[in-house]
Amino acid sequence: MVSCAFFLLSWAWSSWWMGDVLRIAYERSYFAADATLMYWLWQQPFGSLWIVGRALLTLYHWPLLGGLLVAVLLACGSWLVGYCLRLPRRWRWAQYLPACCWMIWTAWSGLDLYYMHEPGRIIGVPFLVFVVCAADAFVIWTFKRRRRHAPAPVSPAPRKEERGARSFSFTLLLLPLFILLLFLAPCLLLQHRHPFLRPLTRMQVQLMEQDYAGMVETGHKNAHLSYRPLAAYYAIGLVRTGHLTDQLFDIRLEYDTVYAHSYGGDPEQALNYNLVDCDFQSGLVRPAMRRAMEELTMDGPSLFTLKHLARMALIEGDWEVARKYFHIIRKAPFEGAFLEKYEPMLHRADLVEADPEFASVMQTAPLTNAFENQFAQPCFLGYFAVAESGRSIQTLYYSLMANLYSKRMPDFLARCQVLVGSTPPRTIAEGLATQAPKNDFILQAFPQLKMDVQRYVGFLKVAAPYMKERERGGRELFDEYHGYFPYYYFFGNIRATVKSGEKHLETSKSGVN
């Protein structure tokens, strides 16, 4: 019964609670039964183990199936641990400790499970434990068979009724403890240490499935959480659903610390985690390509980077390199659907342009050449903050929102001149309202903003007591005013603003390899 409960709980943990996390870990991994492609990993310490770990991780293409594999590994591994250690019945619970440790390790690691770290470890380590225990158990079993006719043990076995009663009370006692240990403890640990991780990976899965409304919904459900990658994917959802100009500030944008580590083990705020997606989705295909190539260099091939590079090569019309990426993706199992969708676009610019996602991306692509290095980084903010031309009205909206987000009000106002005579979207109207008391021209140009200005003046009265304690104001006013730009202007993103003002984004390096 305990084993059964353990199996079910570990399946629930690994497929439901951690399903999206491990699905994204799978996307950040790559496995192919090809020596050329896996050589870079094979030559690293424990490389062959990580390759096996990656091979098993591929089942997370379907998280339920991946979770089943993990549950089987953990349940059987635990039984084997008990068998090998010959634990007395009262100590049988200890056989589950290695599995518990694994769950706690995954919860503790968070982004470190796959971001800037080897994803083959995730299942590679429990697989190794399983194999070692299985081998040990086999030796023990063989040894036992040989001693089948050996004399009986000195201490007599307890009578059947005694054994049954002990087992029953033991199970009753232990089961709740197991539920606490095996499920609640890692769940709580994950929620405490990486509260953003599950919604973040949910949004990433939704992005892959092009469920943009779902991304926005996930963002709203977790509006109280404030982490940079989470905000980035929420913004992508808004971009794709056309709600960037009215819902961007619905979530907290204060950016708590992300517990992650870079390649060398230094603390890492995952600032680059979402850049490929953000640059790409905002129409900056070249910067996205560059980022993806850098990730390929640092992490080795992953489905995430290969798929992005292939899609971006299609948009750029780099057919032959797109073919190469497709070829490499084909070597990985289970990626038929991706290839079926995108491979027919090779040498077919008309199909590329007809794809709704690509069409939308190309709508906001730069109109004239410039160098990425000329803009503050990340490029999707730096470029749009100063963009002066575009292929569609979307570019103007992105630019206005980038300036509102960066609180660059003079640049925002300069770009608003194009909107004179029209009704600006909600957040842009709120942005204009914040400047109206200082600039009479705004109400002359946008007379319909009188109500917005009045609301703003009312807000200032409410906000006045908090102006010297903005962090407190941010917390206390959030429920009532989240989504309202003046709230963000005064109480949002304070830490970044206070640290380095508008220049909080670094310009890129320029080394040459």
Added chain:
Amino acid sequence: MICFVAVAIALLSACSGRPTSLPATFTEVADSACIYPDYRDVTIPPNIAPLNFMVVDDAADAFVADLGGLVCGAGSDGKMDIDTAAWRSLLTAQRGKDIEVRVYARRGQGWVRHPAFRLSVAEEPIDSFLSYRLIEPGYELYRQLGLYQRNLTNFTQTTIYENNRSYDNDENHCVNCHNYQNYDTERMLFHVRAAHGGTVVTNGREAHKIAIKHDSILAAGVYPSWHPTQPLVAFSTNKTGQVFHLLYPEKIEVLDTESDLILYDAERNQVSNILRSTDALETFPCWTPDGTRLYYCSAKMPELEGENTEALITSRFDSLLYDIYSMPFDLATRTFGEPRLEVDASSQGMSCSVPRISPDGHYLLYTYGRYGQFHIWHKSADLWVKPLSNDLAPYPLTAANSPDADSYHSWSSNGRWIVFSSRRDDGNFTRPYIAYFDRQGQARRAFLLPQRDPEYNQLLLKSFNVPELTRSAVRVTIEELNHVVRHTEAQVAAYK
């Protein structure tokens, strides 16, 4: 476990149905066989490794190739793995002649035969070793990279030096610009950047690390050229940066904001300026085979008004046009004479880079592109030749060139082969191509460096950089280089 099963399945499927003899009956088809790498009608050295290739035909499940009597079969993956001993005998027998290659494919209705193509075997061999750097075409970051050496007569690749296999902040470094003296490996050098920085110079089996830095020179040595006989190296010294286009046919520009030429004496560990100018950008030095002249590229520095030189040069990236000059060198006094314009590209609105003189001194090989000097990122870059023994005008090596970037190139020691980097396969990953250079000064169609697995280049996510031919293998061991790079301090060169 899945991995092993998958490998086993892959091996089984590859081995099954591999025919071993030519089909008795077949139908002729008009379309040429689609093969990768494209070895059709190329000229090859008599000592090259087997040209394993892959036939791509979804309608077929087995293939046979007849290479002048050498029969080779392939399963549904189309991969021809040519027997090395038989290949060697074939090349020996056909030296100076042609090999006719016929490819047969087994389709639903039976065997078909494609039109034949030709492999011409040259009389002259190619130098046995090709060294290169393998690195992802990433732009700023690096993790695992190294210098490798390929034996061209077989498929053996050995490591000259590798930075690191697993990431370590304190150990992370880049290596680049390997260079040899006169096709020999007795003297070589390469640079180490970031951790353990310096320039590693070898002398036979020994190596040491130097640092070229002094107030009187612009920066450390970058692009090197060993004097053919003396322990002297001409370096360019460059302040280099790179920028990334948002919307342009090229993706990257690598630009020098300042550059000069310096001379390094490896025996005395001394460095001196060759050209120190503020009105010109000099780079890519190259000695003539007799060591009496130094060729190099030079561009006029644009007249800049403003403080930020880097930004100004960047904004004029496509107006930086390089010409090729040469200067006489007096070995006795170690002095250089007046520069002479060799290739005037700028007056044509074009730009030259990477001059390389043929071993007989008769030809100047260089890349010719629309602008700039880092032509490996320019699709317009092609290989051109200027005859030096007469007044003939420069001309492109049309048969060897491609629509994509064809740049960094080097000669074989007998002057009959050139090897160069090309992005022709996919526009992104450079691959080493080899072309025969005939006595009339024309190059033949280039072919891709053969690999044991013909699919290798389609799967490899690294670029081959700076292919350099040598007659022998590098003598210094990887252990010695590891020791020198990681555990010795660089000796600072004195300024003279």
